[in-house]
Amino acid sequence: MVLKIEHLTGGYTGVPVIKDINLEIKPGEALGLIGLNGAGKSTTIKHLLGLLRPQKGTITLNEVNLTAQPTAFKRQVAYIPEMPVLYPELTLKEHLQLTMMSYGLKETEAWPRAQKLLTDFRLADKLDWLPIHFSKGMQQKVMIVAAFLADTALLVIDEPFTGLDPLAVAKLLALIKQAISSGKMVLMTTHVLADAQQAISNYAVLNNGTIEMIGSLTEIRQHYGLKPDDSFDRLYQVLNQEQA
Structure with a gap:
């Protein structure tokens, strides 16, 4: 049982927004997808939900191919969108x-x-x-x-903390932890890393449509030359400099 995104290239009207994305999430794992606005997070999620057709690559969940068996694939996925x-x-x-x-x-x-x-x-x-x-x-x-x-086997959660009061944030984080402990897979996009890191340990940094690295927040800090006490606003500043 595993989610595999392999060599995924896609976007709109033939123009690639994401390029050669490779991600894997196993049962009991949660992955945070982080990056600047326009990095490709929403495009990746739309492909995962079957709203966009890949230009290249495959997406499988528990050996069910999204393109070949869309209904069976989607039955295994629940989605919390940024906008209800x-x-x-x-x-x-x-x-x-x-x-x-x-x-x-x-x-x-x-x-x-x-x-x-x-x-x-x-x-x-x-x-x-x-x-x-x-x-x-x-x-x-x-x-x-x-x-x-x-x-479901997989939860896709897109910027879930927007508009939630502190009690609801705490309840949501508790549910995510419970899902992970029961063997579910979680993919979350968020800019609110202070909350996300309470439930998620590994992150994929998406920049200019490609995955630059996958690791813990400590490893990400080291990769981008950040100090241990730097806020994660500093990470986005570094990513923005790379795009400039």
């Missing part, structure tokens, strides 16, 4: 029921898990609410609940 995507005419309860149907979950087994997640994120009394009644942070919590309810 909710159906305006569906209540919170209906969103969760849609998640259960999409992933083939038995409601008798899924609802107890959903209730625990709803309680954790203070949404248990809002099952009949429509998205219009939710704040940005609450909409993000709905996406988190739905993703962890799906109970």
